[in-house]
Amino acid sequence: MRETSATRRGVLAAAGGALLAGCSGLDEFGESSDEEIRSSRLPDLTDDGESQPVVVETMPIEIERTVLAERVQRTTDLLATLPMSFGADDVPNGYVRKQLIEAAEDASEYIQDARTAQSRLTAMRSLQRARSEARFAAAGWGFVEDGTTETARQSEHEAVIEDANALRSDHAYLGEDPVEAVLFHAEVEQHLAFVAENRYPSGSVNTDELLTVAEWGEHTEYARARVDDGRYLYDRFRESLPADAGSIEETLTTAGESLVDELQRRRSDLPAEPTEGDHELVWRLRYRVRDAAESSARYAGDEPGAASTVLRGAEGLADFLAYERIRDRIDDGEQFGVEEAADVHDARDQAVESVRTALDESPRAGLARPVLADAAQQIVAADEELARLRGTVRPARLDDPIRRYVTATARARSVPAACQEVLDTLTQ
Known part of the structure; x- marks a missing residue:
């Protein structure tokens, strides 16, 4: 079925990438009520291309x-x-x-x-x-x-x-x-x-x-x-390539197999799925990031070739590291909810800045870009959810976009370490 124009234009983050546009300047935000937040105070950046966390894919050759x-x-x-x-x-x-x-x-x-x-x-x-x-x-x-x-x-x-x-x-x-x-x-x-x-x-x-x-x-x-x-x-x-360039298939195959084994090992160490608790946002956040990590390991060996398996390995490692980050924050008692519009802006700022920083700090940007694209897309999806809100909303209505911002932050911050591990596997 053909992709609709509206759906297509809602997804601004492409796999891979080199360009990041981050947060805009924000004013002080006060609230008139502890119970409700005016939607006009929330980020509304879906039509502002300069403020979108776009990750643009490139390759180290010039397409004519x-x-x-x-x-x-x-x-x-x-x-x-x-x-x-x-x-x-x-x-x-x-x-x-x-x-x-x-x-x-x-x-x-x-x-x-x-x-x-x-x-x-x-x-x-x-x-x-x-x-x-x-x-x-x-x-x-x-x-x-x-x-x-x-x-x-x-x-x-x-x-x-x-x-x-x-x-x-x-x-x-x-x-x-x-x-x-x-x-x-x-x-x-x-x-x-x-x-x-x-x-x-x-x-x-x-x-x-x-x-x-x-x-x-x-x-x-x-x-x-x-x-x-x-x-x-x-x-x-x-x-x-130079005329004497040889095959790198064995290197890619060995690295891919090693990364699949590592993801399977980490999968076996995952705790049981969390049972639903009193705080729905915390439960849902922990459930979703655990499920992403488990799925990345479950399907790691199903890629169409050795190179794709290596890329899946980078994504999977970032998923597991993100899960550990969020699990530790939950274990420390963090609730992640918001009380005022400024909290939402802060969550988005952290997410966008994390993507930017991860691209700068990763040992090879080429490996980082495909993984960071997903984090950028999470930010855009959260932006679109906020843009649909009208009037005043209760803080609980913001749980889903907050979950996306938090997940994007954790995943982006995990990318440099994940890429370093993949790079070590490729070059050992």
């Missing part, structure tokens, strides 16, 4: 502008197949017509996202989505115009799978610097895994044949974009 321009051109070529406007005479079903129009609009918005992206890798990912949205609309219109069938789109998707298999056969774990190799090869692994694991469109089953054909078009185009970009990035990385 000409390649991005080709992706834009592919999108505009698809959109050019559409009529100037969709009317009832073209597509009588109003719901179906709306889906095609929205897909075309989303494609244009993704192109704009790419043009304003903070890195070319982020731009490339936006253009993958632009292509798939444009193809949804173009494939749907193709059904109207020339009766293109679902079978034809499925056959096209099979050709993409063949190209993915060819890339998989060519993919060799070359490299010199283990961290750079992890980042590049994990990217290729993820592209290939998407195609292999998503043989069919993920949307709900459609009884409308036009929408079925449109979804196959979208699915095929996105898979094609992933294969094209995976091939391009792999070739660029290989070209950047």
